[in-house]
Amino acid sequence: QVQLVESGGGVVQPGMxxxxxxxxxxxxxxxxxxHWVRQAPGKGLEWVALxxxxxxxxxxxxxxxGRFTIFRDNSKNMLYLQMNGLxxxxxxxxxxxxxxxxxxxxxxxxxxxxx
Amino acid sequence: xxxxTQSPLSLPVTLGQPASISCRSSQSLAYTDGNTYLNWFQQRxxxxxxxLIYKVSYRDSGVPDRFSGSGSGTxxxxxxxxxxxxxxxxxxxxxxxxxxRAFGQGTKLEIK
Numbered sequence: 001q002v003q004l005v006e007s008g009g010g011v012v013q014p015g016m017x018x019x020x021x022x023x024x025x026x027x028x029x030x031x032x033x034x035h036w037v038r039q040a041p042g043k044g045l046e047w048v049a050l051x052x053x054x055x056x057x058x059x060x061x062x063x064x065x066g067r068f069t070i071f072r073d074n075s076k077n078m079l080y081l082q083m084n085g086l087x088x089x090x091x092x093x094x095x096x097x098x099x100x101x102x103x104x105x106x107x108x109x110x111x112x113x114x115x
Numbered sequence: 116x117x118x119x120t121q122s123p124l125s126l127p128v129t130l131g132q133p134a135s136i137s138c139r140s141s142q143s144l145a146y147t148d149g150n151t152y153l154n155w156f157q158q159r160x161x162x163x164x165x166x167l168i169y170k171v172s173y174r175d176s177g178v179p180d181r182f183s184g185s186g187s188g189t190x191x192x193x194x195x196x197x198x199x200x201x202x203x204x205x206x207x208x209x210x211x212x213x214x215x216r217a218f219g220q221g222t223k224l225e226i227k
Contacts, residue, residue, distance in 0.1 A: 035216075037164075037218075044221040045164060045218040045221070046218065047215060047216040059214050059216075060215065095164070097164075101154055101169045101211055102154065103166050103169070105164050105165070106163065
């Protein structure tokens, strides 16, 4: 069965960096595109980024472009989100999701940006 | 950027009655490959989102057949033929045609 497990969340100060991880299992990770999607407390879903199966395509939402980087290690079945220059408005639960059409989701990891 | 607009944002429904959620996009979601990439997700309280419908009308495995999706171009609809208690939650549409991807604001379904 498909399993996606996010980790790396925590409390960070504004301007700092954080790296999120998503461990994938139960499917052939190297053949799937992957997303990061976030949800601020009490708010709706916001699409953050996508990477193609081989890393050749990266796309970002406007609010994170230039600050966040999505990357993957297919040898380890791992997806990452490097978040730099964090702001209070980046506070959210971050989910990874599989496939161009987001067919499976993890349970999320909470990032809190606060001084 | 494409903007996704859902209505209503709040949907009180009596058990056993039908429900309908509208999702409109600011640009056509028809792609050059002939597909239209409009998905519907359900997020139950305290849970991660779950995909219900992809490419407008294809129901995911395990999704009850009381859920159906329809539409084309810029106008899409998610229908629940008879609402059950387990359907409580927030429903989101998401476009997968244009960059950046975008979700609707969400529609909160509750039991009246």
